[in-house]
Amino acid sequence: MDVxxxxxxxxxxxxxxxxxxxxxxxGYVEGKIELEDHHSLSDTTRLAHGGVAFGLADSLSAAALASVEGNPGPTLDVRIDYMRPATGDIYGKAEVARYGSDTGVVEVELLDxxxxxxxxxxxxxxxNLVEEQNPFVG
Known part of the structure; x- marks a missing residue:
């Protein structure tokens, strides 16, 4: 499937x-989220909720894996380190660091x-591909 x-x-x-x-x-994907008012922590500031950045990173990770095996697999564990608040559009670069028969590791850098x-x-x-299909994706 086309990623x-x-x-x-x-x-x-x-x-x-x-x-x-x-x-x-x-094994490599880039993407973005254009920050809008509904991404903000409050109605008085334009500051992205951390879940917005995490959602982009997790989505890009799934896409990077899909670029290798054809389908995204479910998330097992993610560590995120926030370094500065997002006050504008968020850009991401995801790279598959390891691809194995049971699990893969993806690293993402989020940028302004x-x-x-x-x-x-x-x-x-x-x-986990089963007969060339990911059983978690319909």
């Missing part, structure tokens, strides 16, 4: 959050429009 199509056109949560995949190579690091993640994802 751009899957994540830009057939991913309801990503659409709700505003995730856009902008670049795909095997000035290429300042907002945060990083390192996640573990299920890669």
């Amino acid at each position: 751009l199509e899957r994540f830009n056109e057939r991913y309801p949560f990503g659409e709700h959050l505003g995730v856009e995949i902008t670049h795909v190579e095997e 429009e000035d290429d300042r690091r907002l945060g990083t993640t390192r996640g573990v994802y299920k890669t």
